[in-house]
Amino acid sequence: MTAISVRHLWKEYGEQIVLEDISLEFAPRSFIALVGPSGCGKTTFLRILLSEETATRGEVLIEGQPIAREPGADRGVVFQRYSVFPHLTVLGNVLLSAEMAEAPLTGRLFGARRRQAQDEARALIEEVGLKGAEDKYPAALSGGMQQRLALAQAIMRKPKILLLDEPFGALDPGIRADIHQLMLKLWNTCEMTVVMVTHDLKEAFTLATRIIAFERRRNRPEEKARYGATIAKDIEVWPKRIAGQLKLKSTAPGRDDPAIPSGTGRDDPALKTA
């Protein structure tokens, strides 16, 4: 079975055709990178997979079933910025994710289940390298730490599909390299299929199992609205990466780790004032 099937998908905004007859099959636990020129419809495609947008024509199936009309716990998402709640602590952000998934009406878990969810949240916070920052608010975290938190928040809901919209685009290159290792670790250990929009081809080759390039074949101004983007390239990354079988570099606290026991790391804002 495929994780995601996209069949003859079209997306139009009024007169403007954005996506034109896109058909794709994504294997379970694949890591798909979507690349292409600015404005060619990558984010629109991702938003359709999230149910934030609907296709004009065509269909999307998740594990063989028509995609739900509303965003749900089966699909997590991380944006370039503002994925986390600024008024909640690190622990509060990750915990809320579990609460919204399990108790969408009240947003609260109680008793033993709440304690269990707290333990799970703390373990995940440690896994993403934020141990020690549980009580901090996002404003006190660096960009790299905020994206680690956003990943933890998305993964806490145990999504089948993780959607990433340029999640590391705003980070410095060195910090990006460290968070790439984390991303590979999470993809390797969590049972999820990842679809990531990126402008960075090097990032696509570093992380993905398959790279899909969208492009408008006809891009003259008078044709722009009448022809949408199609799939220009579909590349299997070689050597193959297989989820669950990756041999990763040590994930022990490293040069950028924000939570090394001695206190701070390279992407901790505290360093900037030192």
Ligand SMILES: Nc1ncnc2c1ncn2[C@@H]1O[C@H](COP(=O)(O)OP(=O)(O)OP(=O)(O)O)[C@@H](O)[C@H]1O
């Ligand atoms: N809600 C909307 N209403 C009307 N037009 C829209 C809407 N959302 C997107 N578009 C248009 O659809 C086209 C594709 O936008 P989209 O953001 O998906 O491109 P993109 O490939 O992700 O671009 P970038 O790489 O710059 O983020 C653009 O021309 C955009 O103006």
